[in-house]
Amino acid sequence: MSDNPIVGSEAEDELLSSHNYDGIQEYDNPTPGWWNWLFIATIAFAPFYILWFHSPTEPHNLEAQYDAAYAANMKLKFGDIQMQPTEAELVKYMHDEEWVGVGAATFATHCKQCHGAKGEGIVGSGPNLTDERYINVKKIEDIAKVIQEGAKNGAMPAWGNRLHPNEVVLAAAYVASLRGENLDGKPAEGDEIPPWPEPTEDVESKSGEKSDEQPTAEGEEDSDDNAEQPADK
Numbered sequence: 001m002s003d004n005p006i007v008g009s010e011a012e013d014e015l016l017s018s019h020n021y022d023g024i025q026e027y028d029n030p031t032p033g034w035w036n037w038l039f040i041a042t043i044a045f046a047p048f049y050i051l052w053f054h055s056p057t058e059p060h061n062l063e064a065q066y067d068a069a070y071a072a073n074m075k076l077k078f079g080d081i082q083m084q085p086t087e088a089e090l091v092k093y094m095h096d097e098e099w100v101g102v103g104a105a106t107f108a109t110h111c112k113q114c115h116g117a118k119g120e121g122i123v124g125s126g127p128n129l130t131d132e133r134y135i136n137v138k139k140i141e142d143i144a145k146v147i148q149e150g151a152k153n154g155a156m157p158a159w160g161n162r163l164h165p166n167e168v169v170l171a172a173a174y175v176a177s178l179r180g181e182n183l184d185g186k187p188a189e190g191d192e193i194p195p196w197p198e199p200t201e202d203v204e205s206k207s208g209e210k211s212d213e214q215p216t217a218e219g220e221e222d223s224d225d226n227a228e229q230p231a232d233k
């Protein structure tokens with residue numbers, strides 16, 4: 001049936017695996033050792049990689065890397081700006097998506113282990129920051145004060161020496177922005193307080209700059225008319 005000298009010989013019996021399915025037999029060709037070791041190595045590697053990638057303290061996935069790089073980039077502007085933890089500035093920054101993103105990154109690095117990834121609080125640790133009740137806060141500036149100085153004998157650590165002053169302001173603005181999300185987490189504690197003030201004219205003056213462009217829009221209408229005129233001719 002075959003020219004192969006092994007076929008039908010005693011040597012073939014040794015090469016064949018022992019099982020026999022309806023007369024069909026197969027050679028015993030084990031996968032090579034290096035392949036097995038590679039396979040085992042990938043299994044051994046996987047749990048460490050998953051831990052590193054999804055690490056609860058410092059995740060290394062793309063989204064986290066982007067947020068961190070974004071915040072670092074925004075922080076380059078810190079040299080030019082001195083933020084103050086005043087009502088007006090906190091209200092302004094909590095409505096400023098770019099700056100509030102820096103506060104969110106600070107929160108993800110330093111605060112979420114006690115207050116939860118989204119500020120929902122952790123039972124037995126930091127309070128829920130997304131509800132309408134506060135323990136140490138009566139007005140928006142108090143948030144920055146608590147972050148700066150800590151509370152409850154250090155159960156809430158003081159961050160004044162550990163964060164850039166602007167970072168304290170932006171973390172406070174971010175925390176302020178969480179209010180009202182009412183996420184499921186630690187049950188609300190403390191007293192209900194009046195709503196945060198509305199953004200002041202400082203912010204409106206920004207949109208005011210935009211509304212300055214409205215005359216140009218009218219100007220465009222004019223030029224549209226002009227454009228129609230030549231078309232009529």
Ligand code: HEC
Pocket residue numbers: 106107110111112113114115125126127129133134135136137143146147151152155156157159171172175189190
């Ligand atoms: C080690 C745990 C821990 C860390 C880390 C932590 N906090 Fe807290 N935080 C607490 C605890 C506990 C309280 C409640 C203090 C109290 O009961 O008076 C608190 C309270 C607060 C409050 C006041 C809430 C209220 O209802 O009065 C704010 C705001 C706050 N934390 C923000 C932050 C920010 C921002 C960070 C990160 C820069 C941070 N926390 C990091 C544990 C922590």
